[in-house]
Amino acid sequence: MNYRRFGKTNLNISIFTLGLMRCCYSENQLFDTVNKALFLGINHFEMARAYGKSEEYFGNFLQTSNVNRQNIIITTKLTPSESQKINKATIQKSLDNLQTSYIDCLAIHGINTEKHYQQLLESDSYIYSLLEAKQEGKIKYLGFSTHGNLEVIKKTIETGLFDFVNLHYYYFFQRNHPIINLAQEKDLGIFIISPADKGGMLYQPPQKLKDLCHPFTPLELNYRFLLDNPAITTLSLGAANPDELLIPLQVAEKDYPLTADEIKTFDKVEQSLSHTLGQDICSQCYQCLPCPENINIPEVLRLRNLGVGLDMVDFARYRYQMFENAGHWFWGNKGSKCTDCGECLPKCPQNLSIPNLLRDADSRFKGSQGRRLWE
Structure with missing residues (x-):
């Protein structure tokens, strides 16, 4: 140790x-x-x-x-x-x-x-x-x-x-x-x-x-x-x-410090994410906030990045189901609350179709409500 x-x-x-x-x-x-x-x-x-x-x-x-x-x-x-x-x-x-x-x-x-x-x-x-x-x-x-x-x-x-x-x-x-x-x-x-x-x-x-x-x-x-x-x-x-x-x-x-092989492996993970998600990858700049419907857009799209890009579906579902169920410990509404107001669209430097991606994440990861582990 x-x-x-x-x-x-x-x-x-x-x-x-x-x-x-x-x-x-x-x-x-x-x-x-x-x-x-x-x-x-x-x-x-x-x-x-x-x-x-x-x-x-x-x-x-x-x-x-x-x-x-x-x-x-x-x-x-x-x-x-x-x-x-x-x-x-x-x-x-x-x-x-x-x-x-x-x-x-x-x-x-x-x-x-x-x-x-x-x-x-x-x-x-x-x-x-x-x-x-x-x-x-x-x-x-x-x-x-x-x-x-x-x-x-x-x-x-x-x-x-x-x-x-x-x-x-x-x-x-x-x-x-x-x-x-x-x-x-x-x-x-x-x-x-x-x-x-x-x-x-x-x-x-x-x-x-x-x-x-x-x-x-x-x-x-x-x-x-x-x-x-x-x-x-x-x-x-x-x-x-x-x-x-x-x-x-x-x-x-x-x-x-990280070895050359470890760095190469991280690069491989990033390349796979980029290749799988294509133009739908969210770079996590957070410029889309605040959302009028209090959707935690960056976190929803981060979970979509991982769930779609790396098949981390169980993790994405586990965390997504915390929305609306854990108060200030995990803030924000689910993607289903999007009203297509369009306020986030001009803020996104990647020109992502954010409302469509929010609904896609909701359809993939919604389920029974989540709880913090210590509950």
Whole structure:
């Protein structure tokens, strides 16, 4: 296992983090998975109050194992209340659950909208109770996770309140690259969320993608793409059991620059996308927004790019069905809400027939409503 400095926290964190969302349903399951992760060199464990009994089980693990607390780095996430008293009680509850005197890293769970950003600036903002807990040593470092747009994330970082950010950024979603650069400039630790699942369900890729990536696997290439960037500290690994740690951690010591063969493989993927989609490929410039019907046009067309261009239909369907069902965690209406107003058409530098592509995506990917994994 290799390790990297987590920005201004100066914590030395394993380049893979064990997220406890999927192994929190059984205490024995969590114990077994955490023990295996420690054996393999992982020293950073991420959980949340929203993830079942992850904090309680991990606290029991700390008390019953022979692991030195000083060698364990804990991140947990909190959904803040407007009440300072409730926030203080929530932090204390996490400390009690974890049976520890301090939390290494506390992340605000989801600064996703302009309203969430504005709440940070209020004179009686919840942030003061978190900063007070930090001054008292109950929290060592403060960060935030986000599903927001570039502007919201940028402004949140520039408040100077935070030491790290939990971010969505993958080979198949590079929109947040400017945030990587800004976070590096501000010396924030960068924790990439769910690269296997949100990154494309790469643990069960379609045959076309497997063939294009051979002799590598799609999952391996996504990890290598991320670890090629020295600004990124650690990648979330959501193993449900010890065996699910083994394949991802085959790259746990491969955080060097991309090789010529890897670069050639990425080029092959891009060429296939371009060839298959032809003039219908969306370049993800985002100039089509805002949409009067609140359709997240770029994301719908990104999913169409992947579903049509690389046969990533299961992933496209899984994410598309989140629209209208996950609130600020995954904003926007489905393509079926398009009214042919035509407002997006002159904005598109590629002259895409956006309404037709939205309807095509809807016909391909619509289905039963989706839910966030931790629900």
